[in-house]
Amino acid sequence: MSDASIRQENLAERYADNMREGIVVRGLLILVALVFLALFLFLPLVSVFAEAFKRGWPAYLAAFDDPDAMAAIRLTLIVAAIAVPFNVIIGIAAAWAIAKFDFKGKNLLTSLIDLPFSVSPVIAGLIYVLLFGAQGYFGTWLKAHNVEIIFAVPGIVLATVFVTFPFVARELIPHLQALGKDDEEAALTLGASGWRTFFKITLPNVKWSLLYGVLLCNARAMGEFGAVSVVSGRIRGLTTTIPTQIEILYNEYNGVAAFALASLLAALALVTLILKTFLEWRYADSIAASRHS
Amino acid sequence: MSVALVIDQAEKQFDVFPALRGVSFTVEPGELMALLGPSGSGKTTLLRAIAGLEQLDHGRVLFDDVDTRQLSLRERRIGFVFQSYALFKNMNVFENIAFGLRARPRAKRPAEADIRKRVGDLLDLVQLAGLEKRFPAQLSGGQRQRVALARALAIEPSVLLLDEPFGALDAKVRKDLRSWLRELHGRTGHTTVFVTHDQEEALELADRVAILNLGAIEQIGSPDAVYDQPESAFVCEFLGETNKLPVHIAGGQAFFEDTPVFRSNGQNRSGPASLYVRPQHIKLVDNGPLSLQGVVEHIRRNGALRRLEVAVKGYAKRLELDLASAVAPAIGERVSMKITAGHIF
Numbered sequence A: 001m002s003d004a005s006i007r008q009e010n011l012a013e014r015y016a017d018n019m020r021e022g023i024v025v026r027g028l029l030i031l032v033a034l035v036f037l038a039l040f041l042f043l044p045l046v047s048v049f050a051e052a053f054k055r056g057w058p059a060y061l062a063a064f065d066d067p068d069a070m071a072a073i074r075l076t077l078i079v080a081a082i083a084v085p086f087n088v089i090i091g092i093a094a095a096w097a098i099a100k101f102d103f104k105g106k107n108l109l110t111s112l113i114d115l116p117f118s119v120s121p122v123i124a125g126l127i128y129v130l131l132f133g134a135q136g137y138f139g140t141w142l143k144a145h146n147v148e149i150i151f152a153v154p155g156i157v158l159a160t161v162f163v164t165f166p167f168v169a170r171e172l173i174p175h176l177q178a179l180g181k182d183d184e185e186a187a188l189t190l191g192a193s194g195w196r197t198f199f200k201i202t203l204p205n206v207k208w209s210l211l212y213g214v215l216l217c218n219a220r221a222m223g224e225f226g227a228v229s230v231v232s233g234r235i236r237g238l239t240t241t242i243p244t245q246i247e248i249l250y251n252e253y254n255g256v257a258a259f260a261l262a263s264l265l266a267a268l269a270l271v272t273l274i275l276k277t278f279l280e281w282r283y284a285d286s287i288a289a290s291r292h293s
Numbered sequence B: 001m002s003v004a005l006v007i008d009q010a011e012k013q014f015d016v017f018p019a020l021r022g023v024s025f026t027v028e029p030g031e032l033m034a035l036l037g038p039s040g041s042g043k044t045t046l047l048r049a050i051a052g053l054e055q056l057d058h059g060r061v062l063f064d065d066v067d068t069r070q071l072s073l074r075e076r077r078i079g080f081v082f083q084s085y086a087l088f089k090n091m092n093v094f095e096n097i098a099f100g101l102r103a104r105p106r107a108k109r110p111a112e113a114d115i116r117k118r119v120g121d122l123l124d125l126v127q128l129a130g131l132e133k134r135f136p137a138q139l140s141g142g143q144r145q146r147v148a149l150a151r152a153l154a155i156e157p158s159v160l161l162l163d164e165p166f167g168a169l170d171a172k173v174r175k176d177l178r179s180w181l182r183e184l185h186g187r188t189g190h191t192t193v194f195v196t197h198d199q200e201e202a203l204e205l206a207d208r209v210a211i212l213n214l215g216a217i218e219q220i221g222s223p224d225a226v227y228d229q230p231e232s233a234f235v236c237e238f239l240g241e242t243n244k245l246p247v248h249i250a251g252g253q254a255f256f257e258d259t260p261v262f263r264s265n266g267q268n269r270s271g272p273a274s275l276y277v278r279p280q281h282i283k284l285v286d287n288g289p290l291s292l293q294g295v296v297e298h299i300r301r302n303g304a305l306r307r308l309e310v311a312v313k314g315y316a317k318r319l320e321l322d323l324a325s326a327v328a329p330a331i332g333e334r335v336s337m338k339i340t341a342g343h344i345f
Helices: A003-052 A056-063 A065-100 A108-120 A121-132 A139-144 A154-164 A166-177 A180-189 A193-204 A205-223 A226-232 A242-251 A255-282 A284-291 B043-051 B093-102 B112-125 B141-154 B171-188 B200-205 B223-228 B233-238
Strands: B006-015 B017-027 B034-035 B058-063 B078-081 B161-162 B191-196 B208-214 B216-221 B243-250 B253-256 B259-263 B271-277 B282-284 B289-301 B305-311 B318-323 B334-341
Touching: A003 A166, A003 A226, A056 B318, A065 A108, A065 A154, A065 A166, A065 A205, A065 A242, A065 A255, A108 A154, A108 A166, A121 A139, A121 A226, A139 A166, A154 A205, A154 A226, A166 A205, A180 A205, A180 B017, A180 B078, A193 A205, A205 A242, A205 A255, A226 A242, A242 A255, A255 A284, B006 B043, B017 B043, B017 B200, B017 B208, B017 B216, B034 B043, B034 B200, B034 B282, B043 B078, B043 B161, B043 B191, B043 B305, B043 B318, B058 B141, B058 B305, B078 B141, B112 B141, B112 B171, B141 B161, B141 B171, B191 B200, B208 B223, B216 B223, B243 B259, B253 B271, B259 B271, B259 B289, B282 B318, B289 B318
Parallel strands: B034 B191, B034 B208, B078 B161, B161 B191
Antiparallel strands: B006 B017, B006 B058, B208 B216, B243 B253, B243 B271, B253 B259, B282 B334, B289 B305, B289 B334, B305 B318
């Protein structure tokens, strides 16, 4: 055997060694990730549904026969139906201002938008109680004018709006910034009005980011517990949303009913995830096109 | 349709940085004008100010005798072609070109059949018939550029403005589009201003060239005028290649290292100066008056010409000259050179 061929063989062996090592490391990393996902994601998800169906379909359906549960579901839908559109409009406005214009205090506004993410929802709820509660700053005035905010639906909407505010703006700002101003300026020089430019050019350009933002905002609006729990007072059948109703039922050792309601929220999360994945897959081309060039 | 464009004492400041410092010039109706300058010279700011996308701090922009400050963006009827083309990604070629027509107020909006006809004509004009259903992402760079141009022409603009129209294209496409644009301008006759940093592009395409530097106009004139009679050292260096020789002027002659090398016609100045000489204006000669001695260091092929780099005693760089003849000196050979034309600043 010549020197050259020995060297060749050594190289091949070392290459194979490297590859084996690569496979081992890769396998290990995948295993870690899978174990983590199984423990922290799949197991809880499965157990929610397992607990909900522990006593079978009739018991599961009976959980929704309760007027309090129905009221909680109705309230959750109402709150989301107010908070999400509100945050979409305000979020678009804020993202538009930040991405397309230069003004003093822009950085401050940007960090203010993130504030709800960094403040504990319970604190957020407490602040509203402090402001609008019976003993709060505006409490006497509100009471004199017969306006109920705390322990009522307006308080829940306020708290939910606060907690879910960043989702739409956060999705839109980087996308709008990356797109620049050229398209809008082109539309304006071509004689389009501001509204037409917004609805025909800007909005279509960011529709996928907007949709993600709306999906996430909605999921959070329906699932918010901390802030809502503080401001709602958890009056059964009146101010309980799905998450607070779940807690009440669970504390009363009504496991099946609690998990049945929880399965609704879990299903919502799954639908959101599936919808997002489906949209990404179905419109991959136009999403890519709207992000580049 | 075409208007005369007047820019009067345009000034614009960005924070502490002056982008335009009192720029004035006129573009005749139907003229093709190039704004040429290095980056940061203010040329794009000026173009955007003409379009109304940027507000001037001082000065006016007139279309014929109408002050454009009285006009809305829509009323200005600007055909603006962006460097990035800014085609609407969510619309196909047809809808992109039709956008300006559909965006008109209802009373002035053409009927659908008229829009179809107009867009069809424009597609023919920019040679893109058959591609109306394509989306911008499915077009080549040159095609996108032509769609952007057709879209700008659709609104029957009073002024056509092009920002680095060929900047994003590769060299071959760029050459083709250049002559095509020249021809198109001949046919449509819009008052046109385009911005470029490519002097070759400006000289080849434009009726007149305005050369900007640091927010002010250095010189304005026909391509021949600015190339052959540069009025400043900047213009001389910016347009084409040039050798810069440190000389001393005395008695109407330019002396390099105490040797007279050039007769400075009509300039009654004296003292130290710089003599700018283009490579094609140095000839190899047999010894004679006003000649310069040097040693050939390099010979490079430069298209049809040969570029000689000659070391001259007392000159830190190499004197560059172009040789058209097939006979060339060898490297290391001693040569005599004569400067046939030059500019002293």
